[in-house]
Amino acid sequence: MIQKIKLLSNLINNMGLRYVLFRIYYAISTKLGWQKKAFPINPEFKKFISLEEWKNNLPAFFFYGKDIHNLTKDKDEKLKDIFENIKKGRFTFFSKHEYDLGKEYDWITNPVTNYKYDISKHWSEIQDISTEAGDIKFVWEKARFSFLYDIIRYDYHFEDDQSQLVFNEIESFIDKNPINQGPNYKCSQETSLRILNWIFVLYYYKDSECLTDSLFNKIINSIYWQLHHVYKNINFSRIAVRNNHAITETLTLYLSNKLFPFISDTKKWSTKGKKWFEQEVEYQIYEDGTFLQFSMNYHRVVVQLLTWALQLSKLNKEKFKPIVYNRATQSLNFLDTCLDPISGKLPNYGSNDGALFFKFTSDDFRNYKSQLNDLRSVLEKKTYTKNESAFWYGLNKVDVVDYIPPNTINSFKKGGYYIIQDQDVKTFIRCGKYKDRPFQSDNLHLDIWINGKNILRDSGSYKYNTKKEFINYFNGCEGHNTVSVSGENQMLKGSRFIWYNWVKEAQAKLTKERDFFKFQGKIRAFKSIANNIYHNRSFTKVIGENKWEVVDVIENAKNKTIYQYWHINPDFEDTITIDAFDVDNRKLEPLIEEKWFSGYYGVKERSIRFTFATNKNSFRTTIKIDK
Numbered sequence: 001m002i003q004k005i006k007l008l009s010n011l012i013n014n015m016g017l018r019y020v021l022f023r024i025y026y027a028i029s030t031k032l033g034w035q036k037k038a039f040p041i042n043p044e045f046k047k048f049i050s051l052e053e054w055k056n057n058l059p060a061f062f063f064y065g066k067d068i069h070n071l072t073k074d075k076d077e078k079l080k081d082i083f084e085n086i087k088k089g090r091f092t093f094f095s096k097h098e099y100d101l102g103k104e105y106d107w108i109t110n111p112v113t114n115y116k117y118d119i120s121k122h123w124s125e126i127q128d129i130s131t132e133a134g135d136i137k138f139v140w141e142k143a144r145f146s147f148l149y150d151i152i153r154y155d156y157h158f159e160d161d162q163s164q165l166v167f168n169e170i171e172s173f174i175d176k177n178p179i180n181q182g183p184n185y186k187c188s189q190e191t192s193l194r195i196l197n198w199i200f201v202l203y204y205y206k207d208s209e210c211l212t213d214s215l216f217n218k219i220i221n222s223i224y225w226q227l228h229h230v231y232k233n234i235n236f237s238r239i240a241v242r243n244n245h246a247i248t249e250t251l252t253l254y255l256s257n258k259l260f261p262f263i264s265d266t267k268k269w270s271t272k273g274k275k276w277f278e279q280e281v282e283y284q285i286y287e288d289g290t291f292l293q294f295s296m297n298y299h300r301v302v303v304q305l306l307t308w309a310l311q312l313s314k315l316n317k318e319k320f321k322p323i324v325y326n327r328a329t330q331s332l333n334f335l336d337t338c339l340d341p342i343s344g345k346l347p348n349y350g351s352n353d354g355a356l357f358f359k360f361t362s363d364d365f366r367n368y369k370s371q372l373n374d375l376r377s378v379l380e381k382k383t384y385t386k387n388e389s390a391f392w393y394g395l396n397k398v399d400v401v402d403y404i405p406p407n408t409i410n411s412f413k414k415g416g417y418y419i420i421q422d423q424d425v426k427t428f429i430r431c432g433k434y435k436d437r438p439f440q441s442d443n444l445h446l447d448i449w450i451n452g453k454n455i456l457r458d459s460g461s462y463k464y465n466t467k468k469e470f471i472n473y474f475n476g477c478e479g480h481n482t483v484s485v486s487g488e489n490q491m492l493k494g495s496r497f498i499w500y501n502w503v504k505e506a507q508a509k510l511t512k513e514r515d516f517f518k519f520q521g522k523i524r525a526f527k528s529i530a531n532n533i534y535h536n537r538s539f540t541k542v543i544g545e546n547k548w549e550v551v552d553v554i555e556n557a558k559n560k561t562i563y564q565y566w567h568i569n570p571d572f573e574d575t576i577t578i579d580a581f582d583v584d585n586r587k588l589e590p591l592i593e594e595k596w597f598s599g600y601y602g603v604k605e606r607s608i609r610f611t612f613a614t615n616k617n618s619f620r621t622t623i624k625i626d627k
Contacts, residue, residue, distance in 0.1 A: 458481070
C-alpha cells in the first residue's frame with residue numbers, strides 16, 4: 001500500500017493534478033454511461049448542401065479535380081503493384097506488413113489475431129488494450145484511409161479512373177461502422193485523419209459520375225458526426241494525451257469551417273480549433289525545435305500536419321500566430337540536422353508506430369526527405385529536391401536550392417540532443433531531462449552513421465501491445481546503446497505509456513577542440529534502486545577518424561552490476577571493433593547475442609548486441625569502425 005501511494009504521488013508530481021483528476025473523471029463518466037449521451041448512436045441524418053451547390057462554391061484547397069498543376073505523369077511499376085494489391089484486397093500496414101483482408105473486409109477484425117470487435121457496442125465500451133484482441137492499431141490502420149493516396153496517385157499517373165473503387169471503400173466503412181459504435185470511433189485522431197483523407201478524395205473525384213448527390217450527402221453526414229465526435233472529445237487529447245493526437249484533432253477542427261463552411265457548427269469548432277492548435281504547437285514543440293514526444297517519427301507526423309495547416313491557411317488568406325511559423329521553422333532545422341542526407345533517414349529514435357498519414361511519394365517509410373522539403377516549400381518557397389508530394393499540396397512554384405549541410409557541432413539543449421557532423425559521419429546522442437511524459441528509457445543513447453549507414457543504432461519500438469519481454473526490451477535501456485544498473489531501467493515502467501521516476505536532472509556539453517570533438521553528459525536516474533545514482537557519459541571523437549573513446553561512470557551504485565549495451569547493424573558487424581575496460585583497466589569480454597531491431601511497426605529483424613558487465617563503477621570503451 002505504501003508503495004502504491006508513493007507511485008501515485010510520483011504520478012501526480014510528474015503529470016500534474018489536472019491530468020490525474022481528468023483521468024478519474026473520464027473513467028467515472030465512462031463507467032456511468034455519460035459518454036453515450038454526449039456521443040449518440042443512430043443520430044439524425046443531416047443534410048447541408050447539394051453536390052451541385054458544393055461544386056459551384058468550392059472552398060479553397062490544394063487542387064480542384066484531377067488537374068494537378070505541372071505534375072509529370074510517371075508510370076511507376078512499384079506504385080502499380082501496390083494498387084493491384086489493394087484492388088485484390090491486400091493492404092500494406094505500417095508501410096511494411098501485407099495482409100489479405102479480402103474485398104469484403106468488415107473493418108473490425110484484427111488480421112493478426114482474427115479477433116472481431118463487437119460493432120453493436122458504443123465506442124466507450126471498447127477495450128483498446130486486450131490480450132485476446134491484440135493490437136487495436138491493426139484495425140485502425142485501414143480505417144484511417146491513408147491507403148487512398150496510393151489509389152489516387154495510381155489513378156493520376158496511369159490515367160485509370162478508380163473513383164468507383166474509392167467511393168465503394170468509403171461507403172462500405174459508413175455502412176459497416178455506425179456513428180459512435182465499434183473500435184473505429186475509439187480514437188479521435190484516427191477519426192480526424194479519416195476526415196482529412198476523405199476530403200482529399202472529394203476534391204480529386206469531384207467530377208466523377210460515381211459521386212452522386214445521395215452519396216455526397218451520405219459522406220458529408222458522416223463527416224459531420226465525426227467532427228462532432230472530435231469536438232466533444234477534444235479534452236481527452238488535450239489533457240490526458242497531449243501529443244500529436246491533440247495537434248491532429250485541433251487542426252481538423254480548425255479546418256472544419258474552411259472545408260465545410262456550409263455546416264453551421266463548424267464556425268465555432270474552427271475558431272476554437274485554431275486557438276487550441278496554436279496552443280498545442282507552442283507547448284509541444286520546444287523553442288529549439290525539438291518535440292515533446294522525443295520521437296523522430298512522431299515529429300514527422302507534426303511536420304505533415306504543419307504542412308497542411310500552413311498551406312491551407314495561406315490558401316484561405318489566413319494566418320496563425322507567429323509562434324506557429326517559428327516552431328515549424330525550428331522543427332525543420334532540428335530534423336535537418338539529424339537527417340542522414342544520403343539515405344534520407346533519421347535515427348530510429350523514440351516511439352515509432354509506423355505513422356505516415358499522407359503518403360504522396362513511393363519513397364520508403366524511413367525516408368523523411370519529401371516531408372521535410374514540403375514544409376520547407378511552404379515556409380521558405382524553396383526545396384532541396386523537387387518531390388511529387390509538393391505538387392499534391394499545390395506547391396509547384398518553389399526554387400530548388402543546393403543542400404545545406406548541418407554545422408559540425410549542434411546542441412539542442414531544451415530537448416537534450418547533441419549531434420556531430422564530421423564529413424560523412426554523424427554521431428547522435430541524447431541527454432535530456434523531462435518536463436513532459438517520457439516514452440522510452442533511453443537517455444545517453446549513442447547513434448553512429450557513416451556514409452548513409454546506421455552502424456550503431458536504436459532498436460526501435462516494435463509494438464505497443466505485445467509480450468512484456470518485448471515491451472521491456474524495446475522501451476528500456478537494454479534496447480539502446482546506453483548503460484543499466486542491475487538490469488534496471490533509468491525510470492520505473494508503469495502500465496501502458498506511464499513511466500515513474502522521470503529523469504529530472506540532466507546536463508550536457510558538446511565542444512570542438514583542435515583535433516577532436518568532445519561530449520560530456522550526466523543524468524540522475526535509477527531511483528528504483530537508490531535516490532542519488534548518476535550516470536556520467538563522455539566521449540571524444542578524433543576529427544576525420546572513425547574512432548570514439550567512451551567513458552561511462554556510475555556514481556553511488558556500490559555492489560551493483562553495471563551493464564553497457566551496444567546494438568550493431570549485422571550488415572556491418574565485421575567492420576566494427578568494440579573494446580571495453582573496467583576501472584582497473586582490465587579488458588572485459590562481451591556477451592554477444594542475437595537480438596532484435598524494429599525499423600517498422602510490428603516488424604522484428606535480426607540485430608547483434610554486445611553487452612559488457614562489471615561490478616566496478618565505470619567502463620572505458622573504444623569503438624572503431626572501418627569504412
